[in-house]
Amino acid sequence: MTPDQLAARTSRALDAAVTAGRELGLTVTDPTVLHDMFSVVVHLAPSPVVVRVPTVLPPYADAGVQAARQRLELDVVAWLAMRGVPVIPPSPLVPREPVRRDGFSMTFWQFVEQAEGEGREPDYVRNSRLTADLHAELRAYPGELPFLSAAEPRFATEALAALEGHTDLIDPADLDRARREWAVLEPLAASRAAFEAEFPGVDFQPIHGDAPAVNIVAAKGGALYSDFELTTLGPAEWDLAALGPECEAAYDEAARRHGLRQLDERALRFVNAVGMIRIVACLALVPQLPMLGEALKPGIEHWRTLPFAGGLRD
Structure with a gap:
């Protein structure tokens, strides 16, 4: 893919995340792309919600394959959060399920502020x-x-x-x-x-x-x-x-x-x-x-x- 095509894919994923968030009742006025590699990760600011939109996938990963994996992830993380395990939990502001929009399947997570100096090599x-x-x-x-x-x-x-x-x-x-x-x-x-x-x-x-x-x-x-x-x-x-x-x-x-x-x-x-x-x-x-x-x-x-x-x- 050319740089223009990559930028267009990111833009489409960003637009899909914003549109889906607004349709779910979230206030989104300043969306920010936090990460863009295998997925486009978007903070739907000012709402405390982050959307993960997978964009780089194998050919067989159709909507059904993606949604099944995403449901499993949401279920496991919600269960861990309920037990008090320190996880980034699914957002409580939207239904706990994958959302399909404009060809993308996405999940919604709680926004957390990173510690000072985050971004260094992990320990x-x-x-x-x-x-x-x-x-x-x-x-x-x-x-x-x-x-x-x-x-x-x-x-x-x-x-x-x-x-x-x-x-x-x-x-x-x-x-x-x-x-x-x-x-x-x-x-x-x-x-x-x-x-x-x-x-x-x-x-x-x-x-x-x-x-x-x-x-x-x-x-x-x-x-x-x-x-x-x-x-x-x-x-x-x-x-x-x-x-x-x-x-x-x-x-x-x-x-x-x-x-x-x-x-x-x-x-x-x-x-x-x-x-x-x-x-x-x-x-x-x-x-x-x-x-x-x-x-x-x-x-x-x-x-x-x-x-x-x-x-x-x-």
Whole structure:
């Protein structure tokens, strides 16, 4: 997409969020785009409401797919908020459901003011301890969750297929390796039974699904968990992917306090390997979001130095 096309997409998402907010009875006179990457995030000022409008999506993520995921996120976060867990909750000023407007499916959240100095690199070690606290709370979630949907196996499979012949996006040798690795990893990511057979003793629980150590907001009132878009049933290791030994040790320390099991080394290798394939697969989204091209390069360069499929197979 050209810069003009990207700006037009942002403008359409902003207009849709403002229109939907006003239709729901909110006063919106000074809307502000807070973030614009995979989603356009809009503060409907002066109303204390933030709208998240996904804009960069895989081809299969139609209205039904988006709405189902968004309803699940809203339900989980509302349940956590009801229990007093520090989250950014759904906005109480509108119905707790996704809103479809002008081709976009969006969700409405409570606006929170960030702490002074917010925007610096997160404290990943501290946040890994907070991830264990979150896992302890999530274990009691009574709703039904799909198994490891955060791995998005369909996205990886279709994206790797779509990259065929696109030498402007990926080196053919990298694509070949990614496909061979995914052939090893995909059955374990897509099947609970296959995962359990490969990793005996690694139990599942409700997890955040999308790097909670990165998605903890430093608000004026304290740290708040946010962005539960990929909430799923899975191994705790998924929420520690790519963070490294220091963060893993911090998580284990906090997990012991809650009586949670310690992280499994082989399961960590698996989730890290899947994460690397997801980075490669995201190259298929570069036409929708050109800035990804440069952003993904360090991750892909690191992936080339790693053992094949995380060392799970030769």
